[in-house]
Amino acid sequence: MDAFTTHTGVGVPLRRSNVDTDQIIPAVYLKRVTRTGFEDGLFAAWRGDEGFVLNNPAYAAGSVLVAGPDFGTGSSREHAVWALMDYGFRVVISSRFADIFRGNSSKGGLLAAQVAQADVELLWKYLEAEPGASITVDLTDRTVVAGDLTLPFQVDDYTRWRLLEGLDDIGLTSRHLDEIEAYEQTRPSHKPTTTPVA
Amino acid sequence: MATLAEKVWNAHVVRRAEGEPDLLYIDLHLLHEVTSPQAFEGLRLAGRQVRRPELTLATEDHNVPTTPGPISDPVSRTQVETLRKNCEEFGVQLYPMGDHEQGIVHVVGPQLGLTQPGMTVVCGDSHTSTHGAFGALAFGIGTSEVEHVLATQTLPLKPFKTMAINVDGELPAGVTAKDVILAVIAKIGTGGGQGYVLEYRGSAIEALSMEARMTICNMSIEAGARAGMIAPDQTTFDYLKGRPHAPQGADWDAAVEYWSSLRTDEGSTYDAEVHLDATELTPFVTWGTNPGQGAPLGAAVPDPARMGDENEKAAAERALEYMGLSAGTPLRDIKVDTVFVGSCTNGRIEDLRAVAEILQGRHVADGVRALIVPGSARVKEQAEAEGLDKVFVEAGAEWRLPGCSMCLAMNPDKLAPGERSASTSNRNFEGRQGTGGRTHLVSPQVAAATAVRGTLSSPADLVGA
Numbered sequence: 001m002d003a004f005t006t007h008t009g010v011g012v013p014l015r016r017s018n019v020d021t022d023q024i025i026p027a028v029y030l031k032r033v034t035r036t037g038f039e040d041g042l043f044a045a046w047r048g049d050e051g052f053v054l055n056n057p058a059y060a061a062g063s064v065l066v067a068g069p070d071f072g073t074g075s076s077r078e079h080a081v082w083a084l085m086d087y088g089f090r091v092v093i094s095s096r097f098a099d100i101f102r103g104n105s106s107k108g109g110l111l112a113a114q115v116a117q118a119d120v121e122l123l124w125k126y127l128e129a130e131p132g133a134s135i136t137v138d139l140t141d142r143t144v145v146a147g148d149l150t151l152p153f154q155v156d157d158y159t160r161w162r163l164l165e166g167l168d169d170i171g172l173t174s175r176h177l178d179e180i181e182a183y184e185q186t187r188p189s190h191k192p193t194t195t196p197v198a
Numbered sequence: 199m200a201t202l203a204e205k206v207w208n209a210h211v212v213r214r215a216e217g218e219p220d221l222l223y224i225d226l227h228l229l230h231e232v233t234s235p236q237a238f239e240g241l242r243l244a245g246r247q248v249r250r251p252e253l254t255l256a257t258e259d260h261n262v263p264t265t266p267g268p269i270s271d272p273v274s275r276t277q278v279e280t281l282r283k284n285c286e287e288f289g290v291q292l293y294p295m296g297d298h299e300q301g302i303v304h305v306v307g308p309q310l311g312l313t314q315p316g317m318t319v320v321c322g323d324s325h326t327s328t329h330g331a332f333g334a335l336a337f338g339i340g341t342s343e344v345e346h347v348l349a350t351q352t353l354p355l356k357p358f359k360t361m362a363i364n365v366d367g368e369l370p371a372g373v374t375a376k377d378v379i380l381a382v383i384a385k386i387g388t389g390g391g392q393g394y395v396l397e398y399r400g401s402a403i404e405a406l407s408m409e410a411r412m413t414i415c416n417m418s419i420e421a422g423a424r425a426g427m428i429a430p431d432q433t434t435f436d437y438l439k440g441r442p443h444a445p446q447g448a449d450w451d452a453a454v455e456y457w458s459s460l461r462t463d464e465g466s467t468y469d470a471e472v473h474l475d476a477t478e479l480t481p482f483v484t485w486g487t488n489p490g491q492g493a494p495l496g497a498a499v500p501d502p503a504r505m506g507d508e509n510e511k512a513a514a515e516r517a518l519e520y521m522g523l524s525a526g527t528p529l530r531d532i533k534v535d536t537v538f539v540g541s542c543t544n545g546r547i548e549d550l551r552a553v554a555e556i557l558q559g560r561h562v563a564d565g566v567r568a569l570i571v572p573g574s575a576r577v578k579e580q581a582e583a584e585g586l587d588k589v590f591v592e593a594g595a596e597w598r599l600p601g602c603s604m605c606l607a608m609n610p611d612k613l614a615p616g617e618r619s620a621s622t623s624n625r626n627f628e629g630r631q632g633t634g635g636r637t638h639l640v641s642p643q644v645a646a647a648t649a650v651r652g653t654l655s656s657p658a659d660l661v662g663a
Contacts, residue, residue, distance in 0.1 A: 001244075031273050033280040035239035078342055107342060169342070170246065173221060173350045176213050180352055183212040183223050190445040190453035191225055192312050194255040194291045197442045 001109040003166030004139055007090045009063030011135035011146060012053055013127040017068030021080040021101065024072070030079055038083035058131035064091045066123045066135075071112075072101025081108040091137045093144065093153065095120050106159045107169055113137060113153035115144065122149055139163060199466040201360045202429050203395040206335040206460065210318050212352055219354040225317040225334075227347050228303045229256035229290065231281040232608070233322030237345035238284040248288040250351045255312065256285050256292040259302045260608045264571050264598035274609065288348075301574020301600045304328040304542035308412065309576055311441025315430035315457040320347055325542050325624065327418040331411035332438075333430035333460045335395070338419065358424070359469035361394040362462075365402040367476035372657055374552075375410035376544060376622070376641035378402070378474070379417045380482040380492045386472055388490040391423030394470065397462065398428050402476035408437040409548040416543045417624050420489040429461045481656040483529055484626050484639040486517035491626075493529065495644065495656055501525035520628055521636050522616070529654050532638070536619040537568040537649040538631070539642055540598075541605040544622035545573025547580050549642040554586040556646035556657050557593035563652030568595035569611065571603040595649065607632045620648040 029041035046052045053059050065084070071094040072080060081104045084092065092110065095117035105112040126146050127133060136145040139160060144151045162172070200208065213221040234256070241247070248254060258281060261274035269275040285292035293299040299306060304325055307313040313329040319336035320326060322344045329336035339353070347353055363382055396418050403411070411428050418426030435454055438444045445453040484492040485499050491514065493500065502514035502525065518525065523532070539553050553570065562568045570590050572578035578600055581587055587597045604611040605623035613619055613635025622645050626637035638654060647655040
C-alpha cells in the first residue's frame with residue numbers, strides 16, 4: 001500500500017447523502033475474479049444519468065470526492081473501496097462515514113476525511129463555482145485547502161499513522177515477522193502439512 | 199482454568215499487545231474457488247508470496263456440476279480456472295474436479311486427517327465451523343482475511359466469548375445430530391450465538407460419532423456463532439488413527455497426550471450456558487426462511503398471530519408467504535417436489551448409509567425428484583464399494599458426482615421457482631437453492647422417508663409401508 005502524506009487533485013462535489021455501497025458499486029460487479037478494474041462499476045447506476053457529476057468532463061479526472069453525510073452505508077463489500085480507488089479517488093470527504101466503510105477504507109489505503117457538514121457545503125459551493133479546481137488534502141496537519149479555504153478534518157490517530165506509513169493489515173503484521181518465526185519454532189512436529197502423502 | 203476454546207486460542211497467540219487484537223497463528227488454511235481469487239490477486243499486486251503453502255489446501259466444490267462433463271456456465275468456469283492458475287503459480291496443493299481427493303472443502307479436510315484437535319483452521323467459507331467437531335478452533339473468514347493468512351499464516355483477532363450448549367440424556371431412536379442442531383438454533387435463535395464460540399457438551403454429544411459431531415458444528419454459524427467446538431475424546435482419536443495426514447509413531451503418542459488435555463477445566467466458567475434435554479428431542483424440520491424457524495415434525499405450521507414479538511411475527515408472516523404455507527397445516531401434510539441429500543452438513547458416508555437403509559426395498563414417490571450427492575470423491579467410492587449407489591438408483595433416486603450441489607444454487611443443481619424441497623443442507627434462506635425455491639431443512643433420515651412418501655415424514659411413518 002502506498003504511503004499517504006499529502007494529495008492534490010480535482011475535487012468532485014457529490015451532492016448526496018446516504019451514498020450506500022450498492023450505489024458505489026452494484027452487486028452484479030461482485031462476481032469477478034480480479035482485484036482491480038472495478039472503475040467501470042463505480043456509481044454505475046448514476047453514471048447512466050447525463051447530469052451526474054462524473055459525466056461532466058471538468059470533474060471526470062477527480063481524485064477527491066466530497067459527499068454528504070452517511071457515506072458508505074449498507075453492505076460490507078470491500079469492492080466499494082476498490083471501485084473508488086480504481087477510478088482514481090484517493091480521498092473521500094464527508095460529514096459522516098459508515099463504520100464498516102471507514103474500516104475498509106483504511107485497509108485499502110483510501111483516506112476517509114471527516115469534516116463538519118457546514119464545511120462540506122463550503123467545498124461544494126467552491127467546486128461548483130470552479131469546476132475542475134484542485135483540492136489539497138494534507139494528512140500530516142489534517143487540513144483540506146481549497147482556494148482561500150483551509151478546513152480541518154478528522155481521522156483517528158491509528159488510521160492516520162497507518163496511512164502515513166503506508167501500512168495495510170498485512171504490512172502491519174509483517175512488522176512482527178520475527179515473532180511469527182519464533183512462534184513457528186515452537187510448533188509441535190505432530191501438526192500436519194498438506195503435502196500429499198505418498 | 200480455561201475452557202476448550204480458550205486453551206486452543208492461547209496456544210496460538212503469536213503476539214499480544216495492549217490495545218491491539220491478538221495475532222493468532224493458523225495451522226490449516228483451506229481454499230475454494232469462490233472466495234480466493236481476489237486474495238491471490240492482492241498478493242500479486244503487492245508482490246507477496248504464500249508464506250506457508252504446505253499449510254494450505256485448495257479444492258473445487260461450489261461451482262462444480264454433479265453430472266459428468268465440463269462446467270458450462272462461464273462465470274463458474276472462470277472461477278475454477280482462476281483457482282487452478284493461482285494454485286500453480288503460488289505452489290498450493292489443489293484437488294481439482296475428477297481427482298480422487300476432490301470434494302467439499304469441509305468433507306475433504308477431516309477425511310484426510312488434516313483436521314486435528316487443538317488446531318486453528320480457517321477458510322473463506324462460513325461453514326468452516328464444521329472442523330470444530332475435532333476440538334479445533336475453526337471459523338470462516340472474508341477475502342481480505344484470506345489474503346492476510348496466505349501472506350502471513352496469521353490473523354489479527356479480537357477474543358470471542360464462550361457459550362456452553364449442554365445436551366444431556368440419550369437421543370430417542372430416529373433422532374439425529376441434525377435434529378439436535380436444528381433444535382439448538384430454534385432455541386437460541388439465528389443471532390443467539392453472535393460473538394460466541396459454542397462448545398457442545400454433555401452425554402448426548404459424547405455418544406455421537408465424528409460425522410454426527412461435524413453435522414452439529416457445521417451449523418453453528420446458523421445460530422450466529424463463527425465457531426462451534428466439541429472436546430476431543432477416544433471417538434476422535436479412533437477416527438483419526440491411520441488417516442493419511444494423521445501423526446504416526448512417536449508423533450501420534452505425543453499428539454494424543456496433548457489432545458487429551460483439550461477439555462474445559464472443571465470449574466471454569468462460560469459467558470453463557472444453554473441446556474437441552476436429549477430425551478425430549480424429536481425429528482425436527484424447518485417451516486420458514488431461516489434455520490431458526492423450525493419445529494418438531496409432529497407439529498403444525500405455527501400461527502404468526504400468536505407470536506409475542508413483533509419482529510418475529512413479521513418475519514414469520516413473510517416466511518409463510520414465501521413458503522406458500524398456511525398456519526395450522528400439519529408439517530407432515532407438506533408435499534415436496536425435490537429431496538436433496540448431500541452438502542458439508544450431511545454428505546458423509548454415515549449419512550448415505552442412513553438414507554440407503556431407509557430406501558432399501560422402497561421407491562421414491564411419483565413426481566418426486568431425489569438427488570443424492572456424495573460430499574467427496576472418497577465418500578462416493580466408499581458408498582459404491584458398499585453397494586449404496588445401487589440401492590439409490592433402484593429406489594429411483596439420482597446418484598451424482600461430488601460437490602456442493604443443490605445447497606447453494608451456484609451450479610446447475612437448483613430448484614425452479616415455487617418448487618419445494620426437503621434438504622439435508624444448512625440454509626433455507628429465500629432463493630438459496632434457486633430463485634423462488636422453497637427449502638425445508640431436514641435430517642438424512644427424514645429426507646429419505648420424505649422421498650418415499652412425498653410429504654415431510656420420519657422413518658417411523660414408513661412402518662408397514
